Structure formats: structure tokens, C-alpha cells
Amino acid sequence: MTIHLQPPTSSPAASTPDAADVALKAKHATMWGLGDYPAVARELIATLGPVVVEALDVKPGQRVLDVAAGTGNAAIPAALAGAVVVATDLTQSLLDVGRAAAEAAGAHLEWRQADAEALPFPAATFDTVLSVVGVMFAPHHQASADELVRVCRPGGRIGLICWTPEGFIGQMFAAMKPFAAPPPPGAQPPPLWGREEHVRLLLGERVVSVSAEKRTVAVTFESGEAFRDFFKRTYGPTIVTYRFIADDPEKVAALDDALAELGRSALDHQGQMEWEYLLVTATRA
Template identity: 40%
Template sequence: MPNDPLADWKQQQRAMWASFMPMAWFTLPVAAHLVRFADIRAGEAVLDVGTGTGVVALTAARAGARVTALDLTPELLVQARENAAIAGHEDVVWTEGDAEQLPYPDATFDVVLSQFGHMFAPRPAVVVAEMRRVLKPQGRIAFATWPPEHMVGRMFAFIGRHAPPLPEGAAPPPQWGHPATIAERLGGGFTPPFFARGAMALPALSIPHYRLFLEQTIGPMQKIVAKLASTPEQLQHFRTEFEAMAADYFVDNHVHQDYLLTRAAAL
């Protein structure tokens, strides 16, 4: 996007998510749920936006789709290519790029997917317009997002209270977890959306283990911990507050992270 006022902020995000690879492993069941929910069929042209390490892209490829996948962070795409080689799906096309400026012609794909990816693009109207643009007539969109009232949505709100404010014009990612907001954003470009829900169970030996894992894999969490490292009392307060919030979701050595699935057809 020429003269993008958020270009510098996006570069920061690009670097921030390079440590996400270990967390991606735990999203494998969600990827399977999303691909099944989207009704991916053999031979369909599928785009995975915000592919990360490629878990959705490769799940769709196993279903017989012809898959293209895009992510902003090159380190994640290195792992995605390694995963593709192991899985025997080296025909997946991997692209480093911006969800707000998809480098594909109009009406290219039968399905556009995103698992917790497009929701981090700062301008919802822009990313929706781009995903709609690259869809064929009657093509489908399907994505997974984090509802704001559950663990991960609450975590991002918590992080937001300790982080610098978002740049002007950027929307908080958990807004993508509101069905009413999703319906409004898809607007006249899509049929009324259909929703489903699920829960991602992340194994943890204790809440401090869970918190430490997030500090090692979730870029925004890492930045806050690094910023507070010089003030141990504030860092301890941050960690204590986070662990108290996470305790509501810790059952049987798992942290339950509820997610929302959305599906709609292009008009």
C-alpha cells in the first residue's frame, strides 16, 4: 500500500511474531476444525491469510486443495516450508506479504481462510475488502478469531493496558470475536455469516508454566516483560495479575482457550 501510514508499525509487528513457532503446534486441532468448517474440497484454490507456520495451509492441502499461503513474518514462512517438505506438500505456494495488500489478481480463489491471522491487520475494512477482492463469485471466506470475553481475548485486552496505544486508525484484534461486529464488517460483500465455536486446550503443568510459555512465544507479551525487566516489582505485579486471570481457564492441566469460527459466501 503506497505511503501506508502504518508501515512502520507493521514492520514492528512483523518482527514481534517471529517467536510464535512453538505456539503454532497447539493450533493444529483448530486448523482441522477450520478446514472442515470451511468445507474445503479437492481441487479448490485456497488462500490462507496469516498462515504462520502453515498449519491451516497444509491441512487444506491434505484435503486436496491447491493452496497459496501468505504471512508478514519471514521467519514463520521458513518453518512453513520445512513443514511442507516433511508433509510432502511442496506444491503449496508461500508468499511473504501484507493481508491489507494481497499480491494476487481479482477473483483468484474459491476459498479464503485465516486462523487468528487477519484479525491482527490493523484496518478491518481494508483487509475484508482485500479478501473479498481475491475471491471468485460465490467464493467462501472462513476464519477463526478469539472472542473478547474468553481467555485469549481477555489476554490481549490485558496486554493492551500495559502496552503503548494502537496507532490511529487501528482496531483492537479481539473486536473480531464479536459476531455482531463480524456481520457488520462483512456487510454487503457477503451473505450473513454462519458461526460455530470450539476450544483449544493448551497443556500446562501449572499457571506459571503457561505464563512463561506465553512470555517466550507471544511477541506483545515478550515486549512488556522486556520493558518491565528493570522494575522487578512492576514485573511481578504484571505476572501476578496475569496468572490470576488465567486461573479461571486452567482445568486438568490444560488452559482452555475458546475460539469463534465464521463462514460466509461472497455476493
């Protein structure tokens, strides 16, 4: 069974985007292609995909959409569970890595470049719609939430994993904020998706049986400096922040110190960090 791309129907987000939005999405696509995000997905958070697949009880034959799928941390486990899966992302290079990983794992699914705020599918196409630390980075939260709901059939399931503002990744973004370029008008901070009340407000009365639970994923680093250097090398948002201050050595040194200290403060005596996330599941009304 193949799910073919079609122009979206009944979607406000499907209207022609303005030039500023096109430019913003191009910047996002480029940012996530910098460094080596596949290493982050593979080495640090590979377990998160199976968590949401299990929470949603994905079954053989179900039509599943993974939004902002990256390299397929959730899409591949869903396909291995027998679902008919489409993985979408704004960054084509991540989808290319995911396609190769799926082939190596014996998983069969579709990979499509798409904007989370204007998904190219008709309404009510999927039984299950999910995203793992992905859709939270789309700049306009309500637009992407509307799309998650729109493409899910009535009675279908929606599942999200998002970093919390209070957790380690939320703290990392807070540490980088003073050094980063100002966000464009209308863009909202990604960690807001890690607040239950924010997600409930975004999804509104269009969903029922909402469940929200804070959990953690264990991540290992040798030191705070090792964490900092790994993210400077692999993680698009961190790379972009350093590029923004590259001409100011004092700011670079200050950000170096801030990230290393953050890493040190989170490490226990065994070299582990616990990164907090919010797992949300809901049923389309």
C-alpha cells in the same frame, strides 16, 4: 497449478502506503518473529487449521488462500486435502518454518510474504479464502476484511477463526493492556474479530449465508505460572509487552502476577484450559 503474484487490481489498499503504515507493518512482522510462535502453533492450536478446512469443505483442485497463515496450520491441511494453496504472512521466518513443515508432511503449496491489508493478487483469484487467528491481528480491520472479500471469487467461500474478547486469549490481551505501549492511531483491538456483529459489519452485504459459531480448543498447562512462562518465551505480543516495561521491576512483577493468576483461574482440576474462538464461514455474493 501455480498461482503467481501480481499487482492487485481494484483494491483501495493497493495504493502506496505512507511511511507510518510501513513502519507499523515492519513492527508487526518483527513482533511475530520474536520468541517461538511456531511452538504455539504446533503445541497448542494445531487442531484449529483442520477445523476451518473441514468447515469450508475444501476439495481437491480448489484455489485456496490462507491469509496471515503463520506456519501453515490451515494451509498445510488444505494442501493435503488436494487444494491448490497459497499461504501468505507478514513474517518471513514463520513462512520458512511452515515451508519445512509442509515438506515433511508431503504437502505442496506456495509460501509468499504479503500484507493482509494489501494482498498481491487480482480480484476473484481464489475459490476459498481463510485465516486462523491471523488476519485478526492486522491493525486496520476494514482494510483486511475488504481484501479477504476482494480476492475471493463470487460464490467462493470465506472462513475465519478468531479469538473472542470474552475467551481466554481475549482476557490475556486485556490483562496485558495496562502494561503495553499505546496502540498507533487507527489500530483496532484484535479480539473484536471474535464478535459476530463486528465480522458481519466488516464483510457487509458482499457476503451471504453467514454462519458464526463459538467453539473452544483444549489446551494443557501444569500451572498458571507454566502458562505465563511459556507465553513470555514464545509469544510475540507478550514478549513486546514485557520489553516495554523492562525498566520498571514493579510493573514486570505486576504483569507476572496478573498472567499467572489468569492462567490459574482458567485451569481445571485436570490441568486443561478451554480457549474460546469464533468460527465464521460465509459465501461471497
